[in-house]
Amino acid sequence: EYTTLLHCPRIQVDKVYSRDANVLTFTKKLTKITGMSEQWVAAQIKQKGENKCIPWKSLRDQILAHLDTKKRVDVFALSIYGLVIFRKALGHIDEAVTDLFDQLDRMVTLVPAILAETFRFLSVCRRTGEGRFIGCKQLLLVWFHSHFWKMDKELSATLRCDDITEERWMTILQNLQDEEVEWRAPWMVVDEIWYHCGDFDWVPLLRIWGAIGYAPLFMLRQYRSRQLIPATQGLAECEFSYSCNNYRGKIRKMSNAWKQIHPVKRITVGATTTPEYHWWRSKRINDNIPRPREERKIEQLEEEKLHLGLDVDIHKMEAEKLRKGKNKAEEDLD
Template sequence: MGHYPSLTKVATSLGIDARELASKKEIKGGIEGFSRINLERCALNLAQSEKWDAFMDVFALIIYGIVLFPNVENFIDFAAIDVFLAFKHERKSHVPTILVDKYHSLTLCHERRGGMILCCLPILYLWFTSYMFKRGGQIEIKNKSEWDHNITNLSEKTISWYSREQNIDEVVCQCGDFLNVPLMGTKGCVNYNPALAIRQLCYPIRSPLVEDSITPFMVYDMTKELDLLNKIRHSWDRVIKKGRELGKRNCNMEGSYQQCQVVMWEKEIVMWVQHVKLPFRGPILIIEETPIQEPMSLEEIENLKKS
C-alpha cells in the first residue's frame, strides 16, 4: 500500500484500453480513482461484448471499492484497486487489509472520541459475540436490558478465549525493529500488539507486559510518511515467530499478571459503561461461572486415538 499501480497495469489487468481508462480517471478530495457510474458503464459494455472475464474483474473491483474498502462515496480509489490486483495476480488475501482498516477506524474513533466506523459492522458484531458467549450456545434475540445485564456481568471466566478449531503452531510476535506487529491498510497504518492477545491463542500470560511492546502508533496520512511506510514494508522481511517457547496451551493467567489484570478489567468495565451510558436499574446480578476445560494439545489427542 502507499505505492499504487500505474494506469497501464490496471488497464491490462482489467482488459480495457489504457487510453479509455485514463479518460475515466478522476480526483475526489485529493484521492485518485474512478467513479462508480463509469465502472458500471464499462462493465455493461464488456457484458454486451461478451467479454466475461474482463466483466467479472470490473464487477469485482466495484465491490472492492464500494463494499469492502469504501473511502469516498460511490468512488473506487487506487487503494482498493491495489488490494484487488494483489489478490488477482498474487492471490494475497484481502482479509488482513479489512482487519487493519477496522483496527484503524476503531483506534481513530477512540482517539477523537467519536466518529463513524466504515463498513463491516457485522464483522465487529461477530467478533464480539464469538468471545462473549460460549461456543455451542445459541445467541437469542436480546432486548436492551438483557444486553446491559450480559455486558456488565462479563468476567475473565465467562469469556470464550480460545477455539479448539484453531491449530496455530506459531504466532507472529515481532517484525524487524518494531517490538510488535505493524500493519498497513488502505486508510493508514496501525500496530497490532500480540502480547495483548496471546491469550486468545490459548497461551498463558505469566508476567506484566513491557510498556514498549504495547505502545500504539498510527499513520493517518500515508502520503506524508513514506519513510515510515518503507520501514514497515522492510520489517516484514524479518518476521519473528514463537511457538513452543510460549508454553503449554491453556487459558490461564499466572503470577503478578493475574492481580494486575483483574484490577484493569474492573476499571475498563466501569469506564466503558460510563462512556456508553447503559441504563442500569437495580443491582447487577452475577452470572454463575462454570469452570473452563483446558483444550487438549494435538499430541494428547493423538495419544487418545491410539489408546
C-alpha cells in the same frame, strides 16, 4: 481468523501488501484491470476530497456488458474490495484499492491490511468516544458472533446486525461478563502466535492509506494463554498516513520487518491473567513498558516468560530493557 474466513489458498500468509514505490497512475491501473481504453477510464474518474476514485455505477455497467469473462470477474472482485472491504467514499472505489488489487497476483495476503483498517477505526472511535466504524463490518460481525455467541440467544439468533437497535447493542456490550466471552473461536486450531516482526516489539500493519502498529501480546487470552502486560512503548508513533514526510522509508522498514517474523508456541495455563495486567488495564496506560521495581526480580520475569513459552530472543530483550531502565533510573536519582 480472518485468513481462515476469507479462505484464499493461493496467498502467502507472511507476504504482506506494501505500497509500490513506482506505482502506475490510477488511469493506467484501471485500464489494466478493466481492459477499457485510457480515454474511457479518464472520463469515469472522480475526485472525492483528497482522493481519486471511480463510481460503482461505471464498474457495474462493465460487469454487465464486458465481452471478456475474466475482465468481468476482475471488475466485480475489485468492486467488492472497494465497496465492502476497503470502503472510503460511499458508492465509489478508491484509487488505493486498485494498488492492492494489482498486487494480488503476487500472492500477497490482504488480511494485515484489513486488520490495520479495523484497528485504526476502532481506536479512533474509542479515543473520541464517538464516530462511525468504516472498516469491513461484515468480517467484524462474523468475528463478533464467533466470540460472543454464548452471551445472548437473541444476538446469536439474529442474522442481520441491522435488526438489533443501537440501545440493545449498548446494553449487550456494557453488561458483558468474562464467562460469556469465547476468547478463542471454537473452530480455530492455530497453536502459534506471531508476537513481533524484525526490530519492532510488535507487528507493524501496513494499511492501503497508511500504517498502524499492533501488539498481538494484547490477545494472549484469545489463545487461552496467560495474559500479562505487553511492551507498547513507541507503538503510537508507528501510526502514519501516506501523506506524511518520509513515508516511503517507513514503508520499506516495515516491509523488511515482515521478513523476520518471530512466532511463539502458545501454552494453555490455568490463570489467564496476572494481577499486574488487571491493574494496568483498569488504568488504561498507553505506551507502557515494564519498569524495574525492587520486588520484581529478573527470575520472576523469566518465570512469566516460561509460562508463555516465549523464545530466548524475547527473554533477552525484556531483561535488557529492564537493566537499561534501572540504570537510567539510578542516573536520574544521582
